[in-house]
Amino acid sequence: MTRWWLAGLAILLLWFGYGASPYVALYRISQAVRAHDTATLERRVNFRTLRLSLTRQAHAAAVDAIAARRDLSLRERTILTEASGALAGPLVESLVTPETLIDLLDDGWPVRAGLARESGPREDAPGDTTATSRDASKKDGLGLNASTFGQLFALFRSAEPRGFRGMVVSYPPDRPIENRFRLRLRLRGWTxxxxxxxxxxxxxxxxxxxxTGALQR
Incomplete structure (x- = not known):
């Protein structure tokens, strides 16, 4: 009887450890972002799949923008659509680095990649404009915040399991869906x-x- 009880307890602890493990990973990613620890982030991010995903998103957004333009002929739209597909990969490649990903996860906007906010400082303004934009974004709570139990619990409530080895978390959890990031984690090995x-x-x-601006140059 004792042996079965210990076996059941061990299974329960293993199941609890598995259930908590993605949130431990989120916490560690959040801490790496706060510390600007690129080495830890590189171990926790699959940059190849991330670049592929962002390339698809960038191309889809450009295609929608091109399709909405009424001043273009069908042939011109086709040419621009094909060109945007060719340019999306190199553009995302230059944007998705450990440093720019830290900037994005830290405050919700990759200012260091040259993507200043519409209402923020100009991209060509002199000096370092990233600090002001980052401070404003942090006040808005746009970054990945998983440093406290309350923040982790808020992410837990937004989590969507994807089978046994996947999970999607949307944040900030208190924002409308269209204003959220959707972050997908996948278990590979023990990480x-x-x-x-x-x-x-x-x-x-x-x-x-x-x-699209690059296409017009």
Missing amino acids: WRLVDLELPSALRARISQRL
């Missing part, structure tokens, strides 16, 4: 890694403007 990040509509639109 949960960030493999996908769905951007909020405002940021997708800003990247689309960057992409």
Whole structure:
């Protein structure tokens, strides 16, 4: 009887450990972002799948923007659509680095990648404009905040399981859906890694403007 009781307890502890493990991973990613620890972040992020995902999002946003333009002929739209597909990969490659990902997860906007907010400082303004924008974003609570039990619990409430080895978390949990990031973690071996990040509509639109602007040069 004691043996069965111990076996059941061991299974229960293992199940509890598995259930808590993605949130431990979120906490560690959040701490790496706060500490600007690129080495830890690189171990916790699959940059290849992340770049592929963001490339698809950037291209889709550019295609929508091109389709909405009434001043273009069908042939011109086709040409721009094909060109945006060719440019999306190199653009995202330059944007998705450990440093810019830290900037994005820290305050919700990759200012260091040259994507200044519409209402923020100009991209060509002299000096370091990232601090002001980052401080304003932190006040708005746009970053990945998973440093306290309350913040982790809020993320837990927004979590959506994806089978046994996947989970999607949307944040900030108190924002409308269109203003949230959707972060997907996947378990590989014994480590949960960030493999996908769905951007909020405002940021997708800003990247689309960057992409379509490059097409017009």
